[in-house]
Amino acid sequence: MTKQNHDSDVAFIQALAELLRANDLTELEVMREYADNDSLNVRVSRAQQVVTQVAAAPVAAAPAAAAPAAPVAAAPAASEDPASHPGAVTSPMVGTVYLQAEPGAPSFVSVGAQVSEGDTLLIIEAMKTMNHIPAPKSGTVKRILVEDASAVEFGAPLMIIE
Numbered sequence: 702m703t704k705q706n707h708d709s710d711v712a713f714i715q716a717l718a719e720l721l722r723a724n725d726l727t728e729l730e731v732m733r734e735y736a737d738n739d740s741l742n743v744r745v746s747r748a749q750q751v752v753t754q755v756a757a758a759p760v761a762a763a764p765a766a767a768a769p770a771a772p773v774a775a776a777p778a779a780s781e782d783p784a785s786h787p788g789a790v791t792s793p794m795v796g797t798v799y800l801q802a803e804p805g806a807p808s809f810v811s812v813g814a815q816v817s818e819g820d821t822l823l824i825i826e827a828m829k830t831m832n833h834i835p836a837p838k839s840g841t842v843k844r845i846l847v848e849d850a851s852a853v854e855f856g857a858p859l860m861i862i863e
Contacts, residue, residue, distance in 0.1 A: 710741055717745045783846050783858040790837060790860045792853045796827035800849045810860075814842045822860055825853065836862060 713733065721729050728746040735741070783789055792798075800808045800823050809821050816822065816836040825832045844861040847853060 713741075714743055714745065717743060721745050783844070783861060784856070786858070786861050788838075788840065788843065788861045788863045789858045790822060790834070790862060792825060792855060792857045792859055793834070794825055794827050794832065795855050796825040796832070796853060798847045798849065798851055798853050798859065799824040799826065799831075800845070800847075810842050810845075812842055812845060816840060816842060816862060823847075834859070838862060 717729055717731060720726070728744070730742075730744040733741040733743070784791065800810075802809070802824070809823055810816055817839045818836055820836045821833045822836050822842075823834050825834055840862040842860055843863050846858050846860060853859065
């Protein structure tokens with residue numbers, strides 16, 4: 702097997718790494734064939750720990766960064782885990798959260814709003830489908846833990862209703 706050094710290989714690998722970063726992928730594998738017995742196999746990957754840290758960073762940074770601008774992020778106790786709160790509404794799926802029906806429309810709910818069981822709290826877009834998330838019980842919205850157009854994972858706390 703003849704192995705030739707192609708000058709474009711370095712640029713190709715750098716482009717793959719950028720594609721990995723830009724699309725938040727964890728791994729990418731490509732085989733590039735030049736001629737008989739001359740090919741390039743490239744596997745670019747990120748450690749799973751880096752992805753976990755990236756996913757956790759916005760959650761940890763959101764209250765500090767958003768506190769001056771949004772009263773929603775002003776948490777009563779920083780050590781309190783919102784997911785363990787008895788009134789926590791958690792995400793039933795992975796997707797993108799929308800707090801209003803369409804851009805420019807009023808939010809479904811706000812902090813202090815009274816909701817009835819079954820009222821729409823927000824929408825989670827998953828696989829191009831808009832899923833209305835209903836209130837599991839009647840009560841008052843005490844905290845909104847997500848920002849509009851942010852990504853959520855399954856089981857992530859969305860709101861606190863008491």
